[in-house]
Amino acid sequence: xxxxxxxxxxxxxxxxxxxxxxxxxxxxxxxxxxxxxxxxxxxxxxxxxxxxxxxxxxxxxxxxxxxxxxxxxxxxxxxxxxxxxxxxxxxxxxxxxxxxxxxxxxxxxxxxxxxxxxxxxxxxxxxxxxxxxxxxxxxxxxxxxxxxxxxxxxxxxxxxxxxxxxxxxxxxxxxxxxxxxxxxxxxxxxxxxxxxxxxxxxxxxxxxxxxxxxxxxxxxxxxxxxxxxxxxxxxxxxxxxxxxxxxxxxxxxxxxxxxxxxxxxxx
Numbered sequence: 001x002x003x004x005x006x007x008x009x010x011x012x013x014x015x016x017x018x019x020x021x022x023x024x025x026x027x028x029x030x031x032x033x034x035x036x037x038x039x040x041x042x043x044x045x046x047x048x049x050x051x052x053x054x055x056x057x058x059x060x061x062x063x064x065x066x067x068x069x070x071x072x073x074x075x076x077x078x079x080x081x082x083x084x085x086x087x088x089x090x091x092x093x094x095x096x097x098x099x100x101x102x103x104x105x106x107x108x109x110x111x112x113x114x115x116x117x118x119x120x121x122x123x124x125x126x127x128x129x130x131x132x133x134x135x136x137x138x139x140x141x142x143x144x145x146x147x148x149x150x151x152x153x154x155x156x157x158x159x160x161x162x163x164x165x166x167x168x169x170x171x172x173x174x175x176x177x178x179x180x181x182x183x184x185x186x187x188x189x190x191x192x193x194x195x196x197x198x199x200x201x202x203x204x205x206x207x208x209x210x211x212x213x214x215x216x217x218x219x220x221x222x223x224x225x226x227x228x229x230x231x232x233x234x235x236x237x238x239x240x241x242x243x244x245x246x247x248x249x250x251x252x253x254x255x256x257x258x259x260x261x262x263x264x265x266x267x
Contacts, residue, residue, distance in 0.1 A: 066159065067097075070095070129149075139153045178190070188204075201218075229243050230244050241261070
């Protein structure tokens with residue numbers, strides 16, 4: 001574990017800080033039990049005045065929706081994101097994403113123990129995000145001249161944008177997934193049609209333009225799940241250092257407690 005990861009695991013709970021929620025989304029796996037367990041949260045809320053809460057950049061919002069990491073406010077240099085289940089204390093996911101000063105994505109590293117401990121490390125080389133395995137190169141994503149991700153080379157899926165935000169994923173001309181954002185570039189809906197259908201929605205409760213609660217709900221066939229998140233220790237850009245998540249699903253009569261930990265550096 002790196003020094004940054006070690007520091008993230010030592011979370012403090014200041015009594016004076018008001019916790020604000022983070023919205024969450026998840027990668028829908030073959031089993032609904034892990035429906036809300038694969039992907040990190042996706043929208044920071046500011047605890048300062050409304051004038052300090054800026055919307056996510058188009059690039060950040062789109063990258064986060066597509067690659068499924070946590071979007072962050074500000075001119076981000078890199079962000080380390082961990083997910084820890086409080087029941088057993090294990091870190092189940094790790095994300096590290098870096099950006100150029102102009103906001104273009106530079107590298108991605110992630111590890112997910114829910115997928116057999118799989119991990120991927122990608123680096124931007126010219127107009128592609130490429131994985132390096134020893135001396136072998138494996139192309140994952142195609143970028144355009146504005147650094148938008150326009151194609152998943154591995155799956156042959158095309159990414160369609162509307163007003164500079166990701167709008168649809170198409171395969172052989174058919175829409176397989178669509179995204180909707182609000183005026184603050186906060187993700188409010190994901191709808192997938194294949195290989196299995198699901199609808200994921202995010203609701204934002206605001207008070208004087210400040211987000212006070214964000215909840216996630218998902219529906220797949222006759223099954224459902226929901227999450228609510230509370231966040232702490234916001235920095236000057238309105239990004240938290242850690243968030244507490246409570247999850248409930250229709251499959252099991254119990255509540256799951258999860259912690260999201262963040263370390264973000266800026267230009």
